[in-house]
Amino acid sequence: MFCRVKTQSRTVIPRWAMILLAGAWITVYSSQGWSELESMNDAELSEVDGAGLGIVLEAFKFSHGTDVPDASGDQARIFKIGGITSTDGRDVDITVNHLYISGSGSNYGRNLGPVNLGRLINPYRIDVVDGNTIGVADKAVLEFAAPAMVNPAQGFDCISASAVLGSGSCSSRPATTDYIGERPDVGLQMNVAVGDDRSANINIHAVSAVIDGSYLRLWGDNDRRQMVGQFKLNFYSPELSIHACDQSGESCGSRVLLKDFALELAIGNELQPVFFDVDGAGNFVVEVAAIQQPATGEIGADGLRGSSAPATWDFYEDYYTNPNYRSNLRIGNFSVSDRDFGSMRVEGMLIQHLEIRTRDLAP
Amino acid sequence: MTTNAPAIVSLLICAVALSLPGQATAELKRLDDQALGDVSGQGGIYLSGDVSINELGGPIENSYFGGCDDTTRKCGARFAYRLKENGGWMVLDDIRGNFAFEGLTLRVRTIDSGFGGDGELFKRDVLELGLPNTVRFNDVRFKIAASSTARPTDPGFRQTDIFSVGMQGEVVMEGNLLVFPAGNP
Numbered sequence: 013m014f015c016r017v018k019t020q021s022r023t024v025i026p027r028w029a030m031i032l033l034a035g036a037w038i039t040v041y042s043s044q045g046w047s048e049l050e051s052m053n054d055a056e057l058s059e060v061d062g063a064g065l066g067i068v069l070e071a072f073k074f075s076h077g078t079d080v081p082d083a084s085g086d087q088a089r090i091f092k093i094g095g096i097t098s099t100d101g102r103d104v105d106i107t108v109n110h111l112y113i114s115g116s117g118s119n120y121g122r123n124l125g126p127v128n129l130g131r132l133i134n135p136y137r138i139d140v141v142d143g144n145t146i147g148v149a150d151k152a153v154l155e156f157a158a159p160a161m162v163n164p165a166q167g168f169d170c171i172s173a174s175a176v177l178g179s180g181s182c183s184s185r186p187a188t189t190d191y192i193g194e195r196p197d198v199g200l201q202m203n204v205a206v207g208d209d210r211s212a213n214i215n216i217h218a219v220s221a222v223i224d225g226s227y228l229r230l231w232g233d234n235d236r237r238q239m240v241g242q243f244k245l246n247f248y249s250p251e252l253s254i255h256a257c258d259q260s261g262e263s264c265g266s267r268v269l270l271k272d273f274a275l276e277l278a279i280g281n282e283l284q285p286v287f288f289d290v291d292g293a294g295n296f297v298v299e300v301a302a303i304q305q306p307a308t309g310e311i312g313a314d315g316l317r318g319s320s321a322p323a324t325w326d327f328y329e330d331y332y333t334n335p336n337y338r339s340n341l342r343i344g345n346f347s348v349s350d351r352d353f354g355s356m357r358v359e360g361m362l363i364q365h366l367e368i369r370t371r372d373l374a375p
Numbered sequence: 376m377t378t379n380a381p382a383i384v385s386l387l388i389c390a391v392a393l394s395l396p397g398q399a400t401a402e403l404k405r406l407d408d409q410a411l412g413d414v415s416g417q418g419g420i421y422l423s424g425d426v427s428i429n430e431l432g433g434p435i436e437n438s439y440f441g442g443c444d445d446t447t448r449k450c451g452a453r454f455a456y457r458l459k460e461n462g463g464w465m466v467l468d469d470i471r472g473n474f475a476f477e478g479l480t481l482r483v484r485t486i487d488s489g490f491g492g493d494g495e496l497f498k499r500d501v502l503e504l505g506l507p508n509t510v511r512f513n514d515v516r517f518k519i520a521a522s523s524t525a526r527p528t529d530p531g532f533r534q535t536d537i538f539s540v541g542m543q544g545e546v547v548m549e550g551n552l553l554v555f556p557a558g559n560p
Contacts, residue, residue: 064556064557065554065555065556065557066554066555066556066557067552067553067554068501068552068553068555069550069551069552069553070490070550070551070552070553071549071550071551072506072549072550072551073547073548073549073550074546074547074548074549075546075547076542076544076546076547079544087543087544088544088545089543089544089545089546090541090542090543090544091540091541091542091543091544092540092541092542093538093539093540093541094538094539094540094541095518095536095537095538095539096538124547126549126550128490131490131493132486132490132493132494132496132497132501132553132555133493133496133497135553135555135557137557139557185491188491191491193491236459237459237460237461238458238459238460238462239458239459287459288458288459289458289459289462289463290457290458290459290462290463290464290465290521290522290523291462291463291523292463292523292533293523293533293535294463294520294521294522294523294533294534294535295463295521295535296465296521296535296537370521370535370537371535372535
């Protein structure tokens, strides 16, 4: 059946039309026949499990961008981000030339192919989680999660595009000759115009990207009466390239290549969640509150457990040693054009206090 | 009250078409539980859509909202939500434009093969939403903003527009979205 309904928000459907529609619906469904409903006893009901939603994208491909104007100046596709002002008051206009999610071997977005996102046995999940299982006491937590990390015996190396089973803790598999894999090529090519100056291009491409183990958890804080969250972003790619050449990037000599790129970013944890708010002047505020200071005498002068209140000492010991609270950035090799700068590691970053507040520069 | 006659007519045509299951009318017989137990759902839904949001302007006319030909006022829809008791509001503002798609499909599918070997392990039913390959955007715009009050006409209104997005043309969106129960009980 093919129904094309054109609606506008101005449209107010008269009540008689609604009744007619509802009537037609009931007529159709009542003619299908009824099956008897039986009540379940307590034992049967206790077997019922509520579960979250698993989401997998099969043979997925996404592409949007901005086309070069034709002879008459018309553009078939436009994708613009605007409304930003530079510090000297000029309008900043970002033209997104190409944004894509594609299968591997896309050659920087030129040959788009399909890719699976998430595995049927380890999908993307939207779930309401019991907070007690993840360290958020007595709360129901809404969780959006990428495929979870797995036991290294059942997983694949997170970075290598030719990883085999048992090589690492990522669940998503790289593409092989007979399977499209679960690691997409993603890219964003954009032109940033400040006022009339259209010279700035920024093109970012990630090959065989993996975000396994990432999640966003949201819940409510009773004391502050506010939405709080916890954000973990894992991003692995064997090759992340950034260049600022022309839009096509065909004749680009100074590509910045980040080989074997791994970012594990943790913003907020069970003890210091992220708070989201808008202040009275209409500015967006993101805050990670500082952890409470120990009271005098709770931690001994020598800082050892023996001279301190044990529970307090254990609390701070856990806070400063738990690797889940820390962010890491590792780059296997950093190169610009034909120059290699070697590898880089920033490990064990702990956010102790963070406050980001947007400001309106308009007069 | 404003009405849109073509929209009502097309809705009615759909309603009438839905209520006529076939060309000929045959006698309906009641199925017993046993017979019903053998019936399995087949087929699915094929949808084409054309959605316009405030293409020419919304229904409200006041000091802030107005027609799209009036450059001093905003004609898009506004959606505000608050993250803190007595706090400010996050706003999706000036939402307008038109998007259309053909061939969005919805069906239940049994997966027991494929997916690089995962299909055989999975062996269950999923809800499959077949993406329409391309979605046509016609001057779709919206702004992300933060505001001191829910409505722009409330006293003390102040707003910071963080950024705006404009989209036009055909967006490639291929593949199938598979949805199934998973996760923690």
